[in-house]
Amino acid sequence: MSDDMNEDPLAALTRTTLPPPSAQARQRAIEAGLATFAAQQQKAETTAKGLGWGARLRTIITSLKGISIMDLRLPIGTAAIVLLVLPLGYQLYNSTMLTPDETLPPRPVMANQPAAEIANNTAPSGQVVASPDKAVAAPEPETAGADAASVMTEDTMAATGLAAPSTSMQSMVQTGAQMRQEAVAMPAPAPLAKTGGAIAGSMTVPSGDTFTRFDEQRLKTVAEDPVSTFSxxxxxxxxxxxxxxxxxxxxxxxxxxxxxxxxxxxPFDYAPxxxxxxxxxxxxxxxxxxxxxxxxxxxxxxxxxxxPAGEDKPSNLVFLIDTSGSMEADDKLPLLKRAFALLVDQLSDNDTVSIVAYAGSAGVVLEPTVATQRARILSALDNLSAGGSTAGAEGIELAYRLAEQAKVAGGTNRVILATDGDFNVGIDDPEDLEAYIKAKRDSGVTLSVLGFGRGNLDDATMQALAQNGNGNAAYISNFREAQKVLVEEMGGTLDMIxxxxxxxxxxxxxxxxxxxxxxxxxxxxxxxxxxxxxxxxxxxxxxxxxxxxxxxxxxxxxxxxxDPLRYGAQAGTxxxxxxxxxxxxxxxxxxxxxxxxxxxxxxxxxxxxxxxxxxxxxxxxxxxxxxxxxxxxxxxxxxxxxxxxxxxxxxxxxxxxxxxxxxxxxxxxxxxxxxxxxxxxxxxxxxxxxxxxxxxxxxx
Known part of the structure; x- marks a missing residue:
């Protein structure tokens, strides 16, 4: 055989002169790639809407992976697509993140934020945020937009040998610039300035929990207001x-x-x-x-x-348990199950237990059951899982029906509501809900509320419901607290005197x-x-x-x-x-x-x-x-x-x-x-x- 026949084919290809590029093929490849990218991006917008910038970035990368329409027979066409897509993907990636030298603006003032809070730069919940003198300004929108748009200009395209961008390409570049501006304008958490290892001043981190607003009790003069009255x-x-x-x-x-x-x-040692x-x-x-x-x-x-220790007052208890999606955390529903298991262990054959769960809709998990059937009660508790929206009022109505069904004369008839405080479906008017609880209280069925978790705890509603239900409100932060409230203080929790x-x-x-x-x-x-x-x-x-x-x-x-009144002694005795x-x-x-x-x-x-x-x-x-x-x-x-x-x-x-x-x-x-x-x-x-x-x- 000749040397030509024995030569490595790949080595021979290296000496082959490539055909001249086809302008028509290159243009078709570019337009096909852009069309596919635009279609994939539009399809992904529905699922990406409302997600964080990281999720949007993943959507863009997925769209880029889906581009497969290109003329593989033309190596130069492939090179053109790579040169086009890589800068665009890099730009879109950068448009959804902040560079290290960029800083976030101070928390914006909400439209309904009270004037006093604005003056003190506090969040509506009373949580302290960064002070104005420590906040840093965001980049000017014009600058951010220019940075984003400067990546793919006509001059840049010409320098790489590519055609000038089409109208759709310019639109995508402008969209990237707009996304960059929106990312910079997003409010940021207040920085935690620390001094000596401690958070400086009285800084707090917003938790999302809500509480009843009140002003501290003020000093009163006996001459003007000698009587104090409270519950x-x-x-x-x-x-x-x-x-x-x-x-x-x-x-x-x-x-x-x-x-x-x-x-x-x-507890204090007062006279019994x-x-x-x-x-x-x-x-x-x-x-x-x-x-x-x-x-x-x-x-x-x-x-x-x-x-007396030997006295066994009968109890008819209905556990009303929030199983909405917000209860999934370890310090919510899982802790709640263990807490109620402690309470069940304290009950006798003179007591009954029912369980109602509420999420997307309310349902009876356990009909009234004698407390000595612990395995059945604990199994019903263990089978609960979190998921769905919250229908608290609907659950309350069903719980009261069960309580009235198993009502005991001369004993305790009580609904025990366990929730993270998320009430957003059902009787959504707080006054109507409180009136309903009050009416049931007058019929002899009381209500106690146990709060769990942190992040959306509605303490104000919990307090109002417990007060109107002639019950008490407690917050279960850990297993030890559950033991204190439901074991050590069970009489105070259940037995109203x-x-x-x-x-x-x-x-x-x-x-x-x-x-x-x-x-x-x-x-x-x-x-x-x-x-x-x-x-x-x-x-x-x-x-x-x-x-x-x-x-x-x-x-x-x-x-x-x-100061004393100037004329206080001139009004008689x-x-x-x-x-x-x-x-x-x-x-x-x-x-x-x-x-x-x-x-x-x-x-x-x-x-x-x-x-x-x-x-x-x-x-x-x-x-x-x-x-x-x-x-x-x-x-x-x-x-x-x-x-x-x-x-x-x-x-x-x-x-x-x-x-x-x-x-x-x-x-x-x-x-x-x-x-x-x-x-x-x-x-x-x-x-x-x-x-x-x-x-x-x-x-x-």
């Missing part, structure tokens, strides 16, 4: 939520901090009630205020009657010049509501403790914040003289009203606050009093109260340690750690006048 609050949801936020390294929104719920989370007919009796004390040596604290506490409990305190102007109720902002009542049995109020469960604190200023001390004549030496007078669970007429408890209840030094008070004061200071400081600027975190921690006591369950030790965490996330400001010690010395 008790036995809920503990605020403390559990605040604890979770702090443990996650985040500061809660101020409206999430309800000081009375922080205090009432902890002697009978179910009088289910509690008040305990009172007056002692120096840890954060203000110029004032004193009036502490009022009650402890609900505890039935008194309803519509109201407190009214009248201060003696001869002894007290000013006062301020700490917390209970969302439970305030009008003075005339106290004697009106038609006005709803809080309910007390078996063994539940409730605490209320007033900060009071002694009359004649010269330490009042409000002075109020102080009347008070001294009627009750000499009394500091205040306490009245409490309550109804027994099966009664509609209230009963009255009265007790004077006398000098015999006054302690001169906080070191002489009980551990419970010191600890209650520490929690009150903690809650107010966390909210940013104007009344607790005179105490630092270290003093609060010291006070809590002094009041720790036996701490059987470790809740107080946990609180002390929480104070330490809060001090890192929200350090004491340099403007605080002093870090008050427990004795409050040196801060006059």
């Amino acid at each position: 008790i609050d036995v809920d503990s949801a605020s403390y559990a939520y605040v604890r979770r936020m702090l443990e996650d390294g985040l500061l809660p929104a101020p409206d999430a901090v309800r000081v009375e719920e922080m205090i009432n989370y902890f 009630a002697h009978s179910a007919a009088t289910p509690f009796e008040p305990s009172m004390a007056v002692y120096p205020t840890p954060w203000n040596p110029r004032t004193q604290l009036l502490q009022i506490g009650i402890k609900g009657y505890v039935p 008194a309803k519509d409990v109201k407190i009214q305190v009248e201060f003696n102007p001869a002894i007290v010049s000013e006062y301020r109720l700490i917390g209970y902002e969302t439970r305030a009542l009008n003075r005339e509501d106290f004697n009106n049995d038609a006005v709803d109020a809080g309910d007390v469960g078996a063994g539940t403790t409730v605490t209320a604190l007033y900060e009071i200023t002694p009359a004649g001390s010269g330490r009042e914040l409000v 002075e109020p102080a003289a009347v008070a001294t004549m009627n009750a000499p030496g009394e500091i205040a007078f306490l009245k409490m009203r309550y109804k027994l669970p099966d009664r509609d007429v209230s009963q009255l408890i009265e007790a004077p606050v006398t000098p015999a209840l006054v302690y001169g030094d906080i070191a002489d008070v009980s551990d419970d009093m010191r600890f209650a004061a520490a929690v009150a200071a903690f809650g107010q400081k966390l909210r940013g109260s104007v009344y607790t600027t005179g105490i630092g975190w270290s003093a609060i921690e010291e006070l809590a340690r002094a009041g720790k006591g036996s701490d059987k369950n470790g809740y107080r030790a946990e609180f002390i750690n929480l104070v330490r965490t809060a001090s890192l996330l929200k350090p004491d400001s340099d403007s605080d006048p002093c870090d008050v010690a427990v004795s409050a010395e040196g801060c006059d």
